Structure formats: structure tokens, C-alpha cells
Amino acid sequence: MKSKLIDIPIKAIAAIIALMIILRFGYVFYDFILNPFHPPVTLGTESVKHIMTALILLELLALTLKFLIQEMIDPNLILLTVLTALGRDIIVVDFKEADYTKLLSMGLIFAVTIFGLYILKKNSQ
Numbered sequence: 293m294k295s296k297l298i299d300i301p302i303k304a305i306a307a308i309i310a311l312m313i314i315l316r317f318g319y320v321f322y323d324f325i326l327n328p329f330h331p332p333v334t335l336g337t338e339s340v341k342h343i344m345t346a347l348i349l350l351e352l353l354a355l356t357l358k359f360l361i362q363e364m365i366d367p368n369l370i371l372l373t374v375l376t377a378l379g380r381d382i383i384v385v386d387f388k389e390a391d392y393t394k395l396l397s398m399g400l401i402f403a404v405t406i407f408g409l410y411i412l413k414k415n416s417q
């Protein structure tokens with residue numbers, strides 16, 4: 293009985309999070325469709341931000357749905373989401389105006405995430 297009292301709110305919160313992710317993805321997709329190429333008409337940083345944000349949202353949605361359906365969290369998917377988010381920040385960074393502490397912290401998080409993937413792969417073998 294006690295586990296159902298805990299399980300039902302967790303499932304409800306996960307469903308609400310999945311709905312929020314879908315709504316955010318819809319907004320990002322709609323905004324990208326309205327103006328896919330920001331001036332100048334190239335694949336600039338704003339377009340890359342839209343695409344990478346959509347990828348991050350899809351990975352978060354997959355993680356949330358996996359939790360809702362299978363009641364498990366895949367650490368590989370979490371690490372890949374972190375790598376995608378970091379990749380987005382690294383791709384759009386302006387190195388002329390970048391804060392070096394932010395660059396160092398992104399590099400440190402990137403290294404820790406890659407090391408985490410290595411450990412997970414090594415443990416699964």
C-alpha cells in the first residue's frame with residue numbers, strides 16, 4: 293500500500309515532465325519553422341541552438357518515457373544527454389568573448405562525462 297502511495301505521484305510527475313518536454317519541443321520546432329535561417333542566411337549559431345535543443349529535448353523525453361514504462365533509468369542515456377548539451381555549448385561558443393572559467397568548467401564536465409561512459413562500458417563488458 294505504501295509503495296503505491298509513493299509510486300502514483302512519481303508516475304504523475306514523470307508524465308507531467310514528459311508533457312512539458314513535448315510542449316517545449318513543439319515550441320522549439322515551431323520557432324525553427326518560422327525562421328530556420330537567422331540573418332545572414334546561413335546555418336548560424338541560432339539555428340544550431342534550435343537543432344541541438346530539439347535533440348536534447350528528445351533525449352530527455354526518451355529518458356522520461358523509459359522511466360514511465362520500464363521504471364528504470366538508463367545511465368548511458370543520461371551521459372549522452374549531458375554530452376549533447378555540452379556539445380551545443382561548445383559549438384556555439386564565441387572564443388573571442390568567452391569566459392575562460394566557463395570553458396575550463398565545460399572541459400572538466402566533458403572529461404568527467406567521457407570517463408563515466410568509459411567506466412559504464414568497461415563494467416558492462
